[in-house]
Amino acid sequence: MKKRLKLGTIIVHAILIIGSVAMLLPFIWMIITSLKTLTESMAVPPTIIPPNFKWSNYKEVWELLPFGTFYLNTTLMLLFRVLGSVFFSAMAAYAFARIKFPGRDFFFMIVLIQMMIPGQLFIIPQYEIVSALGLLNTISALSIPGIVSAFGTFLLRQFFIGIPNELEEAAILDGCNRWQIFWKIMMPLTRSGLIALGIFTALFAWKDLMWPLIVNSSIDKMPLVSGLASLQGQYTTNFPQLMAGSMIAIWPMVILFIIFQKQFIEGVASTGSKT
């Protein structure tokens, strides 16, 4: 019995390791290529480990495009989007979950409609709005569509519904008003939900390509994603440089993920079980 179990575990590990190699290979190849010279990168058979690491690829690509500015733009965009959507969604979610008011179902339908409609249906008019406000090529343009979140409202509502009534009733007896209940009692209780939403918002805002591509065409207002996209072809076709650029773009999120792994995983998992 014990032997069979052991064999089973070995097979499981073997499969998982093969899978891990498949998952990691592109990243490893990205790192290796980013340290090659152009000739090494095009050698057949491919150079696996370059004899001399060409760190200057990073320097060259950094000089080609203002990556420092990209970092700053991305950080600001995420900051506005995360703070805005988490704060506003929590407020609305609390009202939807805990207060009976006329029109509640109607307003909640607006939230649901937004969730069911693919984003492309909003993009053209959103672009027109941003353009009419004269906000093209600004950080505001990057942040505006994400400042409120239907998904966040829906998700946090589930969290608020899960909190027992007694706490709230006690607070009402103590003379707390709705805002105090929300801010002092409910917000701390749903911390895991707020963090989950924050991570989720940041992750998807960070990866989104089409919106920044459309609204911010001037290079000094681009976030990392569209900046990197413009690198390909427009600035260089040199693959070691492109790989260095990709490395520069992805490492902050990868590091954040490794540090806050537990929160990332729990956040994603809760979006699955709560919706």
Place this chain on the structure above:
Amino acid sequence: MILQKNIEKVINKKLTINNKNMNEYGWACLMIAPTILGLIILNIWPLIQTCYLSFNKTSGFGANEWVGLANYQRMLFDPAVMHAVMNTLEYTAIAVPLGVIISLFVAVLLNAKIKGKTIYRTIYFLPMVSAPVAIAMVWRWLYSADYGLFNYLLSLVGISGVNWLTNPQVALFSIIIVGVWSTIGYNMVILLAGLQEIPKSLYEAAEIDGAGSIRQFFSITFPLISPTIFFVVVTTMISSLQVFEYIFMMIDKRNSAIESTQSLVYLFYKCSFITNDKGYGSAIAMLLLVIILIITVVQIKLQKKWVHYQ
């Protein structure tokens, strides 16, 4: 006298209740106002606008001309749109089952009592935190016909010169591989959370009854996790129908495979923001909406056959 007092009491009570209610409504309005206003301005109004625009011929200067169904008629006879619909459906039809089955398989393996669970989970999730733009670049390099790693490895076993991204018959599959690869970790995490909620005692009971692991999977694991699978299938499907980044980054405009890979969203982007034909772009977006709604409704109807809610 007493009567009057009682009446006063009742009235007062009613007033305070009303006051309290008004107070409640006030708070509720205040609290939902930012989100609801934001959604109306940024989503509901744009939705109406897009719908309206799809019946218009647009020019660059905001002068729209009502053309009725002309955009839709044009779409019906536009081979690019028809191709895009087929490509999108093909992408979804292959990527979703493949992606969900692999994710479920990995999740089941990770749910076993093994060491290094966290490390595996981190590795599989890694593509999810990396920008598709960066991922597309490295895959493009791996796929390179002349210098790519894949063709080199294949040449070792005697297969040579696969044009991963330029052969119209292969290119869509190459993109599907990247799409599946990048979503495995995400779906796996959601499925794993579902698996962990299944009580261990069920498996113990099955073990005593002599059920093997495959039998256990189909009679315990699958039915109990089916709501989570349903969620994963629906969300993956909706995002697959909106595939854009990988095609945008991996297939150049001059690539001969563009016809056989461009998705509806890619075409939407091209029409709306490159050729600046926003009316036609809106019509394409409406088509996408209809396709997504139909598929979602079919999904919801079909779920009764295989999803078990406790």
